Every structure is written in C-alpha cells, then in structure tokens.
Amino acid sequence: MIPFRHDHVGSFLRPARLTEAREQYKSGNLTHEQLTAVENEEIIRIIEKQKENGVFGVTDGEFRRSWWHFDFLGGLDGVQYYEKESGLNFHKMETRKEGIRITGKIGFTKHPFIEHFRFLHQHAGDAVAKQTIPSPNMLIYRADPNDAIYPDREAYLQDTIAAYQKAIQAFYDAGCRYLQLDDTAWADLFSEEGHNKLRAKGLEPAEELKVMQRMINESIAHKPADLVITMHICRGNYKSNYFASGGYDYASKVIFGGLDVDGLFLEFDDERSGSFEPLKYVNRTNLNIVLGLITSKSGELENKEDVKARIAEAAAYVPLEQLCVSPQCGFSSTEEGNILTEEQQWRKLRLVKEIADEVWVS
Numbered sequence: 001m002i003p004f005r006h007d008h009v010g011s012f013l014r015p016a017r018l019t020e021a022r023e024q025y026k027s028g029n030l031t032h033e034q035l036t037a038v039e040n041e042e043i044i045r046i047i048e049k050q051k052e053n054g055v056f057g058v059t060d061g062e063f064r065r066s067w068w069h070f071d072f073l074g075g076l077d078g079v080q081y082y083e084k085e086s087g088l089n090f091h092k093m094e095t096r097k098e099g100i101r102i103t104g105k106i107g108f109t110k111h112p113f114i115e116h117f118r119f120l121h122q123h124a125g126d127a128v129a130k131q132t133i134p135s136p137n138m139l140i141y142r143a144d145p146n147d148a149i150y151p152d153r154e155a156y157l158q159d160t161i162a163a164y165q166k167a168i169q170a171f172y173d174a175g176c177r178y179l180q181l182d183d184t185a186w187a188d189l190f191s192e193e194g195h196n197k198l199r200a201k202g203l204e205p206a207e208e209l210k211v212m213q214r215m216i217n218e219s220i221a222h223k224p225a226d227l228v229i230t231m232h233i234c235r236g237n238y239k240s241n242y243f244a245s246g247g248y249d250y251a252s253k254v255i256f257g258g259l260d261v262d263g264l265f266l267e268f269d270d271e272r273s274g275s276f277e278p279l280k281y282v283n284r285t286n287l288n289i290v291l292g293l294i295t296s297k298s299g300e301l302e303n304k305e306d307v308k309a310r311i312a313e314a315a316a317y318v319p320l321e322q323l324c325v326s327p328q329c330g331f332s333s334t335e336e337g338n339i340l341t342e343e344q345q346w347r348k349l350r351l352v353k354e355i356a357d358e359v360w361v362s
Contacts, residue, residue: 001288002057002128002177002178002228002230002262002263003057003228003230003262003263003265003288003290003324003326004056004057004324005324005325005356005359005360006054006055006056006324006325006326006349006352006353006355006356006357007056007057007265007290007324007325007326007352008055008057008059008326008327008330008349008352009132009180009182009232009265009292009296009326009327009328009329009330010059010061010062010068010130010132010180010182010232010330011059011061011062011068011132011330011331011332011333012046012059012061012062012063012330012331012332012345013331013332013337013338013340013341013342013345014061014063014332014335014337015042015045015046015342017038017042018038018039018042018063019335021034021035021038021039022035022066022335039063039064040119042061042063043060043061043063043064043119043120043123044123046060046061046063047060047120047123047124047125047127049346050127050349051125051127053346053349053350053353054349054350054353055127055349056127056128057127057128057129057130057178058120058124058127058128058129058130059120059129059130059131059132060116060119060120061332062132062330062332062333064112064116065335066098066334066335067098067333067334067335068132068134068182068330068333068334069134069138069142069182070098070099070100071113072111072113072133072134073100073134073138073139073142073143074100075111075112075113076106076107076108076111076139076163077104077105077106077107077108077109077163078102078103078104078105078106078107078149078159079100079101079102079103079106079139079143080100080101080102080103081098081099081100082098082099082100082101083097083098084097084098084099085097096334099142099143099144100139100142100143100144101143101144101146102143102144102145102146102149102150102156103146103149104149105149105159106139106156106159106160106162106163107159107162107163107166108162108163108164108166108167108170111167111170113131113133113171114170114171114174117129117131117171117174117175117176118174118175121174121175121176128177128178129175129176129177129178130178130179130180131171131176131178131179131180132179132180132182132232133167133171133179133180133181133182134181134182134183135181135182135183135185135215135216135219135231136160136161136163136164136181136215136216136219137183137185137186137212137215137216138182138183138184138185139160140156140157140160140185140211140215141185141188142184142185157211157214157215160215160219161215161218161219164219164220165219165221165222168219168220168222168223168227168229169222169224172223172224172227176227177226177227177228178227178228178230179227179228179229179230180229180230180231180232180265181216181229181230181231181232181261182231182232182234183216183231183232183233183234184233184234184235184236185212186212186233186251186255187233187234187235187236187246188205188208189205189208189209189212189250189251190235190245190246190247190248190249190250190251190274191245191246194246205250209250209251209254210254212251212254213254213258213259216231216259216260216261217258217259217260220260220261221260228262228263229261229262230261230262230263230264230265230288230290231259231261231263231264231265232264232265232329233248233255233264233265233266233267234267234329234333235267235272235273245272246272246274247273247274247275247278248266248273248274248278249274249277249278252278252281253281255278255281256278256279256280256281256282256283256287257281257282257283257284261287262286262287262288263287263288263289263290263324264287264288264289264290265290265292265326266289266290266291266292267292267328267329268291268292268293268310268314268328269292269293269294269295269297269327269328270295273328276313276314276316276317277317279314279317279318280317282317282318282322285319285322287322288322288323288324289314289318289322289323289324290323290324290325290326291310291311291314291323291324291325291326292326292327292328292329293307293310293311293325293326293328294307294325294326294327294328294348294351294352295327295328296327296328296329296330296331296338296340296345296348297328297329297338297339297340298338298339298340299339299340299341299344299345299347299348301344301347301348301351302351304351304354304355304358307325307351307355308355308358308359311323311325311355311359320359320360324356325352325355325356325359326352327348327349327352331345331348
C-alpha cells in the first residue's frame with residue numbers, strides 16, 4: 001500500500017560533507033561535476049540509511065536542493081530563481097532572501113529533476129523510489145507575478161496546469177510510481193490572518209479555495225492509473241520554525257472530500273493544526289490519511305502510547321485501515337535543516353515504524 005503505514009515526508013538533514021561541498025561550489029572552489037559526485041555519494045548513503053531504519057518509500061533526501069520548492073519551480077520554463085531584498089516572514093525569523101519570479105510563459109520541457117529521479121530510481125533497489133515536488137499552487141501563490149506576461153490570470157492557471165501534466169508524465173516515464181506534491185498554500189486558508197493576507201493581494205479566500213482545488217485536480221487529471229499521487233499540506237518548515245497556524249476546518253470539505261489525490265500527509269503534531277474533527281469529511285475509501293503525529297522540528301522523542309492514543313482518536317472519523325503515520329514534515333525542507341541531530345532524525349523514523357507495527361500488525 002502506498003502511502004505506507006509508516007511513511008515520511010521526504011527531506012533529511014544535510015550531512016556536513018555535502019554542506020561543505022555546496023559552499024565550496026558557491027565560492028568557485030569546486031566544479032559542478034565535483035559537487036554532483038559528492039551529491040551522488042551522499043544520496044546513495046541516505047538511501048541505504050533509510051532502508052536500515054525501515055523506510056519503504058525512499059527519497060534522495062532532497063540533497064540536490066537548496067529549497068524544497070524554489071529549485072523545482074525555478075527549473076520550469078518562464079520561471080526564474082533570484083535573490084530578493086527580503087526573505088519570507090516566519091514565526092520569530094526571516095528566511096534567506098531568495099525567491100522566484102515569472103519571466104515568460106510557463107512550460108515544462110527539459111528539467112534537471114527528471115535526471116535526479118532516474119538516479120534515485122537506479123539506486124533504490126528493492127525499495128520504492130518516492131519523488132517529492134512542490135504543488136502547482138506553490139507557483140500560483142508564491143511566485144512574484146508578472147502582469148505584462150499574464151494580464152489574464154486564467155491563462156496563467158492553464159499554462160501552469162499544462163506544465164504540471166507534462167511534468168507528471170515525465171516522472172512516470174522515468175519510472176516514478178510514487179509522487180508527492182508538497183503544498184503550503186492551503187495554510188493561507190486556515191486562519192483569519194491567512195485570509196487577510198490573501199485579501200491584501202486582492203484575492204477572496206472562498207474563491208481561492210476553488211482555485212487551489214482546481215490546480216491540484218486538473219494537474220493530476222491524466223495521471224497513469226498505477227501512479228500514486230499524494231499531497232503534503234504544511235504550515236511552514238524553516239530551521240524548526242513555522243509561518244502559519246490554524247486547523248483544517250475552513251477548507252475541510254474540499255481537502256477531504258474534493259481532491260483527487262490518493263493520499264494526504266497532514267500535520268497533527270501540535271495544537272496549531274487543530275482537531276481531527278475535519279476528517280469527518282473524508283468520503284472515499286481509497287483516500288489514505290497519513291497522520292503527521294511525530295514532529296520533525298525537535299529531537300525530543302514522543303511518547304509511543306500517546307501517539308497510539310491519538311491514532312485511535314482519528315479512527316473515530318476515518319477507518320483505521322485508511323490511516324497511516326509519519327513525521328509531520330521533512331527534517332530539512334531547506335538546506336539549513338531543523339534543530340536536531342541525525343541520530344534523533346533516525347530515532348523519529350524508527351519510532352514511526354514501531355508505532356505502525358503495533359497499531360496495524362499486532
């Protein structure tokens with residue numbers, strides 16, 4: 001079954017050797033080929049570490065990326081990755097001053113992530129190679145717009161959907177059968193503060209809820225039958241920090257009853273995520289809900305019995321056979337990583353496996 005009973009979101013803490021190599025590359029002391037060689041070796045290592053710790057769906061740890069979203073989006077036709085005057089505002093901090101902007105018509109032709117996946121697939125062995133990419137909503141809601149190129153928003157939406165349809169097919173042709181869309185745009189709908197941010201841009205939350213739903217459903221509408229597509233909904237992850245709070249309530253009917261994905265990775269690790277009650281809108285027996293009950297933002301290990309009790313709470317709304325468990329987010333959504341050690345990272349994943357084995361196997 002994909003998603004797996006014990007799964008993970010995708011990113012891992014960058015090893016010191018890789019961080020050093022990236023810094024040497026930026027300073028001109030390492031060639032791109034030399035950096036790639038280091039990346040390749042560290043990705044092979046992280047694949048094996050995942051297997052050692054019981055992971056069935058392995059990723060490349062997002063080791064070739066600086067950001068979980070900008071690297072992929074910046075590789076689309078018509079999108080440019082660039083240095084900004086200010087970063088993103090997170091709780092208690094500002095991120096690096098980087099972002100993306102629209103410079104031309106959106107499209108998908110040749111993208112480096114396809115070759116990156118081929119390398120992962122080649123070295124995954126008997127494990128499933130899982131590919132993670134930002135959702136199409138991340139382009140629509142996080143890129144700096146360009147009214148000169150897209151005076152008509154509908155054309156912008158249509159071109160983005162078409163680009164994602166091509167991207168999904170390209171990953172499939174490269175051997176991908178497990179694709180995850182990562183999406184923080186939904187978090188704009190989870191609180192009045194988020195609603196006000198949308199309104200400040202001239203957008204109405206009720207209408208944007210429909211747009212977000214459309215972007216997901218139309219982008220995956222032509223996916224091959226044997227390709228599993230999940231979506232991870234996140235409230236921000238940068239150096240163990242976040243940018244949004246609020247439960248799923250406002251968008252719950254759409255998220256749980258109106259999206260055509262095969263599974264949802266959901267944050268439920270603290271009070272910022274609200275209650276399980278919105279899960280009552282899950283209306284399909286083939287929609288798997290991955291409960292993100294283990295935080296990736298600190299190294300403190302959760303109490304196993306407490307987590308099992310929370311799974312039982314969620315099972316009051318969704319049958320247990322449709323539930324899975326995972327960390328609430330990746331361990332390193334950007335290359336800086338969260339505030340915990342590698343060993344704490346692996347303990348978290350081992351705990352997830354132990355919980356799943358006891359809840360669903362025993």
